[in-house]
Amino acid sequence: MPKDISKEKSINKAKTTVELVICAVIIGTSVFLGKNCIDNVKVIPSTNNEASIIEDIDIPDPSEAIDPDKIVYTPTSINTKMKFSGNLILVNNDHEYFSTGEENLVSIMTKNDEAGRSTFTAVDYDYKLLADTYESLAKMVDDWYNIYRNDTLIVYGAHRTKEFQQQLYDQFSANTAGDGEAPIVALPGFSEHETGLAFDFSETAGYDYQGTGDFQWLNENCYKYGFIIRYTEEKESVTKYRSEPWHFRYVGKPHAMYMKNNNLCLEEYIELLRSNYTYGGEHLNTKDEYGNDYEIFFYPSEDGADVTNVPVPTGIRYDISGNNIDGFIVTVYIDEKTDIGQENPALTTSPYAYSTTTADESSTDTTSEETTETTVAY
Numbered sequence: 001m002p003k004d005i006s007k008e009k010s011i012n013k014a015k016t017t018v019e020l021v022i023c024a025v026i027i028g029t030s031v032f033l034g035k036n037c038i039d040n041v042k043v044i045p046s047t048n049n050e051a052s053i054i055e056d057i058d059i060p061d062p063s064e065a066i067d068p069d070k071i072v073y074t075p076t077s078i079n080t081k082m083k084f085s086g087n088l089i090l091v092n093n094d095h096e097y098f099s100t101g102e103e104n105l106v107s108i109m110t111k112n113d114e115a116g117r118s119t120f121t122a123v124d125y126d127y128k129l130l131a132d133t134y135e136s137l138a139k140m141v142d143d144w145y146n147i148y149r150n151d152t153l154i155v156y157g158a159h160r161t162k163e164f165q166q167q168l169y170d171q172f173s174a175n176t177a178g179d180g181e182a183p184i185v186a187l188p189g190f191s192e193h194e195t196g197l198a199f200d201f202s203e204t205a206g207y208d209y210q211g212t213g214d215f216q217w218l219n220e221n222c223y224k225y226g227f228i229i230r231y232t233e234e235k236e237s238v239t240k241y242r243s244e245p246w247h248f249r250y251v252g253k254p255h256a257m258y259m260k261n262n263n264l265c266l267e268e269y270i271e272l273l274r275s276n277y278t279y280g281g282e283h284l285n286t287k288d289e290y291g292n293d294y295e296i297f298f299y300p301s302e303d304g305a306d307v308t309n310v311p312v313p314t315g316i317r318y319d320i321s322g323n324n325i326d327g328f329i330v331t332v333y334i335d336e337k338t339d340i341g342q343e344n345p346a347l348t349t350s351p352y353a354y355s356t357t358t359a360d361e362s363s364t365d366t367t368s369e370e371t372t373e374t375t376v377a378y
């Protein structure tokens, strides 16, 4: 069994690296150990050994004084299949989306009703997004509304099941066969709309949204809320999509801001992280709109193993997202200290669970989405 083999390996590794383990426990905050000895500290059973071994340890050279601001990383076991999930997954013509069937989708209109929000709406109650995406969208539109007092905004495209994407694709292909242009409707399984992280705006007057006029503010400021305009004319050769000023994708604040400031589309950003900002090398240090600091790095998935031991910070909040290709992106919220072990309760209290094990199985979610989307296909 892969799990047992992995455990056995870890134990053997631990035996051969006892001295380094002791060193890691005592020095604790040393960034050298945090960043370079991940294999060695992998199996430390928290800090139980500390009391018994502390007297055997040499006092560190003062010239290598411990910096209390350095981040200490320790490994946490993540279901390797989690690389297909999270705010930073890349879904495009080359990278298929695999639904877990466990997504926390919420109805936009139901949530608006609950909050007494009338600043925008959706086509009907079946239009859903992931809960976090909805909350960021709602905050963005509320802020926009407070400036423009415009209530004509409508979410015209939201989460889609693979089946619904198939219908859209068939319909659109029939209408545009052979025009030779980049596709505007993704192949089933390859649409960001299946992730619940993307939505399309329209405005009720003409069912058209170009991000102009009052709406220009949304396209220019969406990064402050963690969104990117996913398909721009400038990046058409990379995304392989025509410009879609109405299509917003949630990625999270520090990532959205970095992409905007550095003029990167999601394909380019994911590639930058996995090539230049790996765990063992330099990490990406960046800020969000509000001056909060973040440290971001990529860690490859241990494909073929049930779990991947992803290094995460101790005592600091973090997120882990898959990139939907070959690993994980860890986002460290440097300014947000937490109690040890409470950095990311969601990961420990609700272990990631996949209902399927094969790539070609699709969600059996029977949520029916509005199927009368005949005049505009995104």
Ligand SMILES: [Zn+2]
Binding pocket: 157, 193, 198, 199, 200, 246, 247, 248, 378
């Ligand atoms: Zn769209």
